[in-house]
Amino acid sequence: MNISRVETFLVAPRWLFVRIETESGVVGWGEASLEGHSDAVRTAVEQFAELLVGTDSARIEDHWQVLTKGGFYRGGPVLGSAVSGIDQALWDIKGKSLGVSVYELLGGAVRDRIRMYGWVGGDDPSGIADAVQAQLDVGLTAVKMNASGAMSRSGTVAEIDGVLKRVAAAREVLGPERDVAVDFHGRFTLANARRIAPLLESLHPFFIEEPVVPENSHLIGQLVQATSVPVATGERLYNRQDFLPVFQAGIAIAQPDLSHAGGISEVRRIAAMAEVYDVQLAPHCPLGPIALAACLQVGFATPNFLIQEQSIGIHYNQGAEVLDYVLDKSPLQFVNGNIERLTGPGIGIQIDESAVRAADARGHSWRSPLWRHSDGSLAEW
Known part of the structure; x- marks a missing residue:
């Protein structure tokens, strides 16, 4: 089953969902939520989608290798979160296509x-x-x-x-x-x-x-x-x-x-x-x-x-x-x-796609709180 579309949804309170659709109509869902940096991850998923559309969704490990190691600059929370959401969605597709839970x-x-x-x-x-x-x-x-x-x-x-x-x-x-x-x-x-x-x-x-x-x-x-x-x-x-x-x-x-x-x-x-x-x-x-x-x-x-x-x-x-x-x-x-x-x-749950699309239309802009010590210097949140 080849991948036909990759979408992302910015939903309250602070999450980013990934939806991958195959040409046969099987849909998988993943979550690439990186609290406070969802917009950056969304862009990374969109770039990775260029490598995914038209390829076989069943080749999960090969996709993981390409997405994590195919670029000269790799790793870190933004790219890691983008790969994570995609990987979850591909496992969801694989399980659904075979009629079994991922475990x-x-x-x-x-x-x-x-x-x-x-x-x-x-x-x-x-x-x-x-x-x-x-x-x-x-x-x-x-x-x-x-x-x-x-x-x-x-x-x-x-x-x-x-x-x-x-x-x-x-x-x-x-x-x-x-x-x-x-x-x-x-x-x-x-x-x-x-x-x-x-x-x-x-x-x-x-x-x-x-x-x-x-x-x-x-x-x-x-x-x-x-x-x-x-x-x-x-x-x-x-x-x-x-x-x-x-x-x-x-x-x-x-x-x-x-x-x-x-x-x-x-x-x-x-x-x-x-x-x-x-x-x-x-x-x-x-x-x-x-x-x-x-x-x-x-x-x-x-x-x-x-x-x-x-x-x-x-x-x-x-x-x-x-x-x-x-x-x-x-x-x-x-x-x-x-x-x-x-x-x-x-992955064992059914996502309410209409609720997700409605939430994405509203979006969110969650950011980590900024704390300071009494002397005005930055404190760990």
């Missing part, structure tokens, strides 16, 4: 359900207990929260105490049987992270996420050695080569984003590489339904898969929700804190 094409299911977690904010310490309880009320058994708002370069006593109080408030609601992950969001220096991580140990976080910015990944091993809390990272790493140093440094959990890190094809390989280092997979996904479905397809076929992030009700979602673009919402419903194994062909 069947990846070797078949190794589990029947995937544990999910939800977001509870944390930038603002107020209302954490209520936010955690709300996630428990919809059936989840794990949450993730930001450790802090803007963080000074050398944490004050008040800032450090605030981190501990936030996590303690969540732990009080969760009790000993449920989990809270703590996202440092790259806002901490290594020194701050090394100071705070041991103080959190008595609260037993599920994991600490992105304790340093990705360009300082060469330092992450120093934090791993300073705490017993599992360390996670990876949402801003884009290929196997990026992940190798953090695997060697001893992280416990890898968090590639299927909309940034080469789609289903590359994240499947990252997962296999992680297994060599006894690292679990927990893909980053505060995004839309297509990215979530793609993550689940990988998860159902991946032995070292731990848990899945999702953004239903996340504080970033303004103007649209994850399920707004899905015709049948039942496959993405939570059951005892899990999503049951998807059974539909391709």
Whole structure:
């Protein structure tokens, strides 16, 4: 089945969908959402479409090789996200054309359900207990929260105490049987992270996420050695080569984003590489339904898969929700804190194309917030 058309849709709250149509009429959907840079990714997808139209959609690996290595300048979040959306859509087409779920094409299911977690904010310490309880009320058994708002370069006593109080408030609601992950969001220096991580140990976080910015990944091993809390990272790493140093440094959990890190094809390989280092997979996904479905397809076929992030009700979602673009919402419903194994062909969900086209007509212009320290210098968001 040759590819006849490649389209992109800029949809609220901050996502970019990719639609690939074949000459036989089979349509595949992917998600190339790169938060704050959707217009740049859209242009990259349009350029890649010049290489795709008229070619065989079934040659997924060959397309991946051409799109990632065919240009002299390669890699990074923009090109990686464009490739990711295209790759997801091609897997969706392949599964639909054969009448099977993508995980069947990846070797078949190794589990029947995937544990999910939800977001509870944390930038603002107020209302954490209520936010955690709300996630428990919809059936989840794990949450993730930001450790802090803007963080000074050398944490004050008040800032450090605030981190501990936030996590303690969540732990009080969760009790000993449920989990809270703590996202440092790259806002901490290594020194701050090394100071705070041991103080959190008595609260037993599920994991600490992105304790340093990705360009300082060469330092992450120093934090791993300073705490017993599992360390996670990876949402801003884009290929196997990026992940190798953090695997060697001893992280416990890898968090590639299927909309940034080469789609289903590359994240499947990252997962296999992680297994060599006894690292679990927990893909980053505060995004839309297509990215979530793609993550689940990988998860159902991946032995070292731990848990899945999702953004239903996340504080970033303004103007649209994850399920707004899905015709049948039942496959993405939570059951005892899990999503049951998807059974539909391709990525396993049906996209409401009319809703997507209407949303694209409105578009969005989401940008990352800009934060500054009290002295006026730039602060990590």
